Amino acid sequence: MKSSGMKNLEEHFQLCTRGSESESDEDCCMKDEQYNITSAIPETCQELKECIIKRMPRKLHQQKNHPINLIKERIVSYFYKKFVGRTGNPVFSVYDNLDPIVTTHQNFDALLVPRNHVSRQKSDSYYLNSKYMLRAHTTAHQSDLISSGLDNFLIIGDVYRRDTVDSTHYPIFHQCDAVRLQTQHELFPEEWDLKVFEKRPDKRTDDKQAEHTVDAVRILSYQLKTTLQDLAKTLFGPDVEYRWVEAYFPFTHPSWELEIKHKGEWLELLGCGIMEHAIVAKAGAGDRIGWAFGLGLERVAMRVYDIPDIRLFWSTDRAFLQQFAVDDPFTAVKYKPVSVYPICVNDISFWIPPHGDFSQNDFFDIVRTVGGDMIEEVSLVDQFVHPKKRLTSHCYRITYRHMERTLTKTEVNAVHNEIGRRATEVLGVSVRMT
Ligand code: PHE
Numbered sequence: 001m002k003s004s005g006m007k008n009l010e011e012h013f014q015l016c017t018r019g020s021e022s023e024s025d026e027d028c029c030m031k032d033e034q035y036n037i038t039s040a041i042p043e044t045c046q047e048l049k050e051c052i053i054k055r056m057p058r059k060l061h062q063q064k065n066h067p068i069n070l071i072k073e074r075i076v077s078y079f080y081k082k083f084v085g086r087t088g089n090p091v092f093s094v095y096d097n098l099d100p101i102v103t104t105h106q107n108f109d110a111l112l113v114p115r116n117h118v119s120r121q122k123s124d125s126y127y128l129n130s131k132y133m134l135r136a137h138t139t140a141h142q143s144d145l146i147s148s149g150l151d152n153f154l155i156i157g158d159v160y161r162r163d164t165v166d167s168t169h170y171p172i173f174h175q176c177d178a179v180r181l182q183t184q185h186e187l188f189p190e191e192w193d194l195k196v197f198e199k200r201p202d203k204r205t206d207d208k209q210a211e212h213t214v215d216a217v218r219i220l221s222y223q224l225k226t227t228l229q230d231l232a233k234t235l236f237g238p239d240v241e242y243r244w245v246e247a248y249f250p251f252t253h254p255s256w257e258l259e260i261k262h263k264g265e266w267l268e269l270l271g272c273g274i275m276e277h278a279i280v281a282k283a284g285a286g287d288r289i290g291w292a293f294g295l296g297l298e299r300v301a302m303r304v305y306d307i308p309d310i311r312l313f314w315s316t317d318r319a320f321l322q323q324f325a326v327d328d329p330f331t332a333v334k335y336k337p338v339s340v341y342p343i344c345v346n347d348i349s350f351w352i353p354p355h356g357d358f359s360q361n362d363f364f365d366i367v368r369t370v371g372g373d374m375i376e377e378v379s380l381v382d383q384f385v386h387p388k389k390r391l392t393s394h395c396y397r398i399t400y401r402h403m404e405r406t407l408t409k410t411e412v413n414a415v416h417n418e419i420g421r422r423a424t425e426v427l428g429v430s431v432r433m434t
Helices: 009-019 046-058 067-082 138-147 213-235 277-282 297-305 312-313 320-324 358-374 409-427
Strands: 091-097 101-102 132-134 152-160 170-181 242-249 250-263 264-274 288-296 346-353 375-385 392-400
Touching: 009 358, 046 242, 067 152, 067 170, 067 213, 091 288, 101 242, 132 358, 138 152, 138 170, 213 242, 213 250, 213 264, 213 288, 213 297, 242 264, 264 297, 264 320, 277 288, 288 297, 320 375, 346 409, 358 375, 358 392, 358 409, 392 409
Parallel strands: 091 152
Antiparallel strands: 101 132, 152 170, 170 288, 242 250, 250 264, 264 288, 346 392, 375 392
């Protein structure tokens, strides 16, 4: 049973065991010797284990205002505007909630990845068993979406590759893939008298596949390249320097990588190409020719926002996240290192009004309104019900820290007292003396 609302992998296996009677063919539920999500990771590498199991459900790309989500929004908005239908409606649809557990068939075979390709090695990907794995690229969903009848789509999601953890590598990261398929009629107006497909498959050359005509590949690669150059300009500004480099992917031919110049160095931004006809035809769209690309969101976000370390994307620190709290994803933000100044921790306890509709978020709002940038974190650390008075008490721990200076005890106390006063006045709580 593949549950997309799954919490984590352990839960996945529990759910699977329970569901296995009715769905006996769903063998993603059985661990076998190929399983390497925890056991094959060296014991010493605790961080890796935790990262996969705990972080799978976090879906950074769906978390509003997370930098990964902002980059996703920028890309989606670009595609929505660039490709519109007759009535101005976007022609691309977005899939950002597909289950990261896929079959090895989806991840490799359906994309013509050779049997002996390095990416299939146990040391490179995370396997649940010999049939199921954590997707190593969002391209894994490409042929299913084509089979379901789609011609223009974006796939955005978390992907998993076994890798070291350092400032630019992390075993979970995020990708955006795109596919655009077009028919003869859509590509060439009748009067041009140009054909997409050869009458009989020709020779495969460095420049094209056997089925495609030179004209079709020429126009399609022009479309693809200009679309991606403009995407790079949308993300990095109109003056970004870029260059095209020939590449190889088993699922596209010809293939290219787009590199951009960042801080004086060429950086690979994305891979793309004309989709292999065999893949498109097998998925039931043999009358179409298409282009596809795939790009890593962390790479983009790190350059756009000046984020120096890929691990920061997993930070739950408000001081990090609040820097990206913008309404418009195109807002220019430059990351400022999270404060190195010392923290100051103060607790506040109060009885919550017996008949009111107290909500924690209202209290958090007051804290943030009064404390502004001095607030790093607020958390409920204790609650209990007084047996006689039948009143509930909450205790919150407020962590104060400023990004630019050391706070004095006196100024923190003043803010802390004001939070208590406002909570009393606005929420009707009664602050307990500690
Ligand atoms: N899946 C490729 C990767 O992860 C990127 C890609 C997608 C290349 C689609 C071509 C077409 O590197």
